Amino acid sequence: xxxxxxxxxxxxxxxxxxxxxxxxxxxxxxxxxxxxxxxxxxxxxxxxxxxxxxxxxxxxxxxxxxxxxxxxxxxxxxxxxxxxxxxxxxxxxxxxxxxxxxxxxxxxxxxxxxxxxxxxxxxxxxxxxxxxxxxxxxxxxxxxxxxxxxxxxxxxxxxxxxxxxxxxxxxxxxxxxxxxxxxxxxxxxxxxxxxxxxxxxxxxxxxxxxxxxxxxxxxxxxxxxxxxxxxxxxxxxxxxxxxxxxxxxxxxxxxxxxxxxxxxxxxxxxxxxxxxxxxxxxxxxxxxxxxxxxxxxxxxxxxxxx
Amino acid sequence: xxxxxxxxxxxxxxxxxxxxxxxxxxxxxxxxxxxxxxxxxxxxxxxxxxxxxxxxxxxxxxxxxxxxxxxxxxxxxxxxxxxxxxxxxxxxxxxxxxxxxxxxxxxxxxxxxxxxxxxxxxxxxxxxxxxxxxxxxxxxxxxxxxxxxxxxxxxxxxxxxxxxxxxxxxxxxxxxxxxxxxxxxxxxxxxxxxxxxxxxxxxxxxxxxxxxxxxxxxxxxxxxxxxxxxxxxxxxxxxxxxxxxxxxxxxxxxxxxxxxxxxxxxxxxxxxxxxxxxxxxxxxxxxxxxxxxxxxxxxxxxxxxxxxxxxxx
Amino acid sequence: xxxxxxxxxxxxxxxxxxxxxxxxxxxxxxxxxxxxxxxxxxxxxxxxxxxxxxxxxxxxxxxxxxxxxxxxxxxxxxxxxxxxxxxxxxxxxxxxxxxxxxxxxxxxxxxxxxxxxxxxxxxxxxxxxxxxxxxxxxxxxxxxxxxxxxxxxxxxxxxxxxxxxxxxxxxxxxxxxxxxxxxxxxxxxxxxxxxxxxxxxxxxxxxxxxxxxxxxxxxxxxxxxxxxxxxxxxxxxxxxxxxxxxxxxxxxxxxxxxxxxxxxxxxxxxxxxxxxxxxxx
Numbered sequence: 053x054x055x056x057x058x059x060x061x062x063x064x065x066x067x068x069x070x071x072x073x074x075x076x077x078x079x080x081x082x083x084x085x086x087x088x089x090x091x092x093x094x095x096x097x098x099x100x101x102x103x104x105x106x107x108x109x110x111x112x113x114x115x116x117x118x119x120x121x122x123x124x125x126x127x128x129x130x131x132x133x134x135x136x137x138x139x140x141x142x143x144x145x146x147x148x149x150x151x152x153x154x155x156x157x158x159x160x161x162x163x164x165x166x167x168x169x170x171x172x173x174x175x176x177x178x179x180x181x182x183x184x185x186x187x188x189x190x191x192x193x194x195x196x197x198x199x200x201x202x203x204x205x206x207x208x209x210x211x212x213x214x215x216x217x218x219x220x221x222x223x224x225x226x227x228x229x230x231x232x233x234x235x236x237x238x239x240x241x242x243x244x245x246x247x248x249x250x251x252x253x254x255x256x257x258x259x260x261x262x263x264x265x266x267x268x269x270x271x272x273x274x275x276x277x278x279x280x281x282x283x284x285x286x287x288x289x290x291x292x293x294x295x296x297x298x299x300x301x302x303x304x305x306x307x308x309x310x311x312x313x314x315x316x317x318x319x320x321x322x323x324x325x326x327x328x329x330x331x332x333x334x335x336x337x338x339x340x341x342x343x344x345x346x347x348x349x350x351x352x353x354x355x356x357x358x
Numbered sequence: 359x360x361x362x363x364x365x366x367x368x369x370x371x372x373x374x375x376x377x378x379x380x381x382x383x384x385x386x387x388x389x390x391x392x393x394x395x396x397x398x399x400x401x402x403x404x405x406x407x408x409x410x411x412x413x414x415x416x417x418x419x420x421x422x423x424x425x426x427x428x429x430x431x432x433x434x435x436x437x438x439x440x441x442x443x444x445x446x447x448x449x450x451x452x453x454x455x456x457x458x459x460x461x462x463x464x465x466x467x468x469x470x471x472x473x474x475x476x477x478x479x480x481x482x483x484x485x486x487x488x489x490x491x492x493x494x495x496x497x498x499x500x501x502x503x504x505x506x507x508x509x510x511x512x513x514x515x516x517x518x519x520x521x522x523x524x525x526x527x528x529x530x531x532x533x534x535x536x537x538x539x540x541x542x543x544x545x546x547x548x549x550x551x552x553x554x555x556x557x558x559x560x561x562x563x564x565x566x567x568x569x570x571x572x573x574x575x576x577x578x579x580x581x582x583x584x585x586x587x588x589x590x591x592x593x594x595x596x597x598x599x600x601x602x603x604x605x606x607x608x609x610x611x612x613x614x615x616x617x618x619x620x621x622x623x624x625x626x627x628x629x630x631x632x633x634x635x636x637x638x639x640x641x642x643x644x645x646x647x648x649x650x651x652x653x654x655x656x657x658x659x660x661x662x663x664x665x666x667x668x669x670x671x
Numbered sequence: 672x673x674x675x676x677x678x679x680x681x682x683x684x685x686x687x688x689x690x691x692x693x694x695x696x697x698x699x700x701x702x703x704x705x706x707x708x709x710x711x712x713x714x715x716x717x718x719x720x721x722x723x724x725x726x727x728x729x730x731x732x733x734x735x736x737x738x739x740x741x742x743x744x745x746x747x748x749x750x751x752x753x754x755x756x757x758x759x760x761x762x763x764x765x766x767x768x769x770x771x772x773x774x775x776x777x778x779x780x781x782x783x784x785x786x787x788x789x790x791x792x793x794x795x796x797x798x799x800x801x802x803x804x805x806x807x808x809x810x811x812x813x814x815x816x817x818x819x820x821x822x823x824x825x826x827x828x829x830x831x832x833x834x835x836x837x838x839x840x841x842x843x844x845x846x847x848x849x850x851x852x853x854x855x856x857x858x859x860x861x862x863x864x865x866x867x868x869x870x871x872x873x874x875x876x877x878x879x880x881x882x883x884x885x886x887x888x889x890x891x892x893x894x895x896x897x898x899x900x901x902x903x904x905x906x907x908x909x910x911x912x913x914x915x916x917x918x919x920x921x922x923x924x925x926x927x928x929x930x931x932x933x934x935x936x937x938x939x940x941x942x943x944x945x946x947x948x949x950x951x952x
Contacts, residue, residue, distance in 0.1 A: 089461045248381065251809045375776040
């Protein structure tokens with residue numbers, strides 16, 4: 053009799069334990085708090101975007117085309133961002149032309165050519181450290197080397213060179229990651245039929261790593277597109293200036309960029325200039341979010357494929 | 359293709375085991391090109407150190423030591439109170455970390471331990487998008503939204519203040535902290551979690567008492583990296599913290615303040631560019647060198663912590 | 672049946688120094704001659720002081736317990752080990768009389784002449800046609816590429832299965848087909864030797880038999896060295912077998928090499944006997 057009731061209560065106990073998992077309030081609080089921190093972080097993105105859109109609304113609705121094609125002006129109702137667009141695009145092209153070939157080349161050297169020597173280890177560490185140097189310090193470098201020592205002055209070319217140097221380590225690191233992901237068996241197969249190192253890389257390693265390299269590269273160009281602080285050091289003009297020309301005519305001239313002009317307009321107390329700044333942000337963020345979304349989609353597809 | 363059956367020479371010479379001269383030359387040239395590309399990084403580092411250290415040294419040698427301890431940082435007037443930008447940097451970084459630590463680590467734990475595969479696939483890209491927002495945009499946001507709607511709503515403060523700047527910097531580094539922390543927890547091997555569940559532990563116990571302690575080095579690395587990024591952040595502070603020209607020494611986060619980075623841009627964007635008093639240019643590089651050393655040191659420490667995680671598993 | 676015929680041939684060649692190591696062959700029959708070869712990874716010696724000869728147009732199997740350095744030894748035959756940073760050798764590997772590690776010898780040309788088939792089938796993620804054509808193309812082949820591709824695929828006994836889908840990716844084939852594609856790829860550059868590193872370990876028994884059959888056909892034109900941990904495979908498919916094992920220092924060394932039939936029926940060494948009768952390894 054006693055034994056039977058004991059057996060029953062033991063079964064009850066087990067049943068209660070098995071069902072009771074969900075009623076632990078401390079677990080709920082913790083999970084809720086963790087989820088909240090994630091949601092706050094994401095919520096900020098939405099508040100930011102909606103606030104900017106609201107502030108930009110007057111400009112975007114009243115004169116969208118005029119805003120894109122007008123030059124910088126001290127009169128808010130006439131001001132536009134054509135020079136900033138030309139400046140940002142030209143600088144991004146300079147960065148692409150320099151940082152991509154040099155960065156991809158450096159990564160190929162490190163992952164495909166270099167033996168585990170003291171030199172290659174030094175270069176690796178060095179590149180990791182360069183990636184952690186604050187952007188403003190690259191501005192100081194550009195000011196001392198490109199603007200002053202090379203005598204370029206505060207021109208667009210100096211800005212492009214400075215950002216190319218800033219982006220280079222990022223290109224190297226992302227390309228390295230893409231190269232490391234290429235299976236060794238593919239390299240062995242190519243070497244095994246008598247391919248040289250370069251033939252192996254060109255025909256098999258690079259095609260295999262291409263999506264990864266492409267993703268990393270456009271992300272770093274996106275980074276250059278939104279960078280401001282170093283350009284302020286090498287003379288991106290925040291104020292009014294009149295020069296408008298084709299990108300190649302612009303190289304040796306004063307310049308401005310989208311983020312620089314945002315910085316400039318944000319500093320005015322008047323709401324009209326705030327609206328201009330917000331409208332410029334819409335263009336800037338539009339480009340950057342598009343670039344990043346493309347990269348994310350590309351990467352997801354590429355992950356699935358291999 | 360008759361070579362298969364043709365008689366092969368039984369004795370070869372080393373010359374038979376070479377590739378064509380053209381192919382060999384091309385191979386060597388391309389290898390040299392890639393080496394040069396990699397070596398360019400050394401040139402860049404050398405250029406950074408030489409320009410920063412050289413000008414910083416000029417500043418140290420020429421400056422009147424009495425001017426290093428004054429009421430504030432006014433380089434155009436020859437007043438270089440070092441405490442002003444350094445303390446401003448620390449105040450803003452402190453606020454930023456107070457924001458980014460709970461948000462970043464909380465988000466990291468959630469992503470690594472709680473989020474299902476499908477929600478992870480949506481949440482991670484959003485965090486990455488947040489990470490891609492240029493700092494100038496967050497600066498604008500801090501000035502146009504955070505300062506009036508949060509800081510000024512709660513406290514009696516001017517529009518330009520260090521608290522709003524600190525919060526915005528915190529938002530900027532949150533995704534970085536979250537992703538490095540998540541990577542660290544992701545690296546904790548599954549068998550540790552299984553062992554914990556196998557003992558009847560709940561998810562809460564497993565993540566807080568097993569995963570987080572196992573990943574603690576990586577989480578510390580994430581925080582150090584966050585500090586390093588906060589110290590070096592420029593645009594937000596120069597837009598929001600207020601001190602465009604110069605600043606008096608200030609510890610109060612509800613007031614204006616100067617940071618090392620903002621001091622640099624303030625000099626560079628003045629209408630007279632980097633001129634002014636004799637040592638203005640050099641003072642810029644002195645601050646830059648100081649900033650470089652601080653972030654470099656922090657990055658090295660962070661790296662060491664990351665390597666500790668890797669060695670463990 | 673295969674084992675019987677291989678033994679006959681082995682006896683015809685008649686090793687010069689039967690019984691006592693090392694086993695030698697007539698000068699013009701020797702493709703590889705190893706002299707005191709040791710292979711290292713950094714400070715670790717993976718293979719210790721091996722001296723042996725590999726005869727022409729025969730299948731030589733390297734067998735032994737896992738970790739005894741068979742693959743390392745095989746990869747020293749075409750300087751594939753060069754790709755590992757810390758790898759180096761002492762002693763020599765002579766290929767038709769030329770020291771493969773001498774100055775002026777280019778590993779690229781070495782690998783063109785001495786092809787390799789790997790443990791896991793590793794076709795390029797490209798079309799079947801491009802898989803085969805890649806090697807000849809980089810080697811500067813100027814003949815009719817279509818013919819060469821077809822001929823290589825035929826020799827690898829896979830032509831009938833792929834002739835209608837040469838443009839489809841090589842990675843879409845089955846494991847056994849992929850491995851035969853890899854053999855076709857190796858043949859296409861007109862090598863003289865084919866090294867096979869456990870080519871069937873990732874395959875099912877039927878695919879394995881097909882590869883073994885193919886090896887016996889290829890023997891007519893090529894010298895084949897195969898690493899296998901499958902003793903039945905060595906017994907079925909090879910003419911000569913070298914047995915390696917691991918010493919106290921974890922370095923692999925050669926215990927004995929003999930005609931396959933001889934080694935499996937009358938091993939000269941006690942360790943070999945223990946291994947082939949399954950007492951260790």
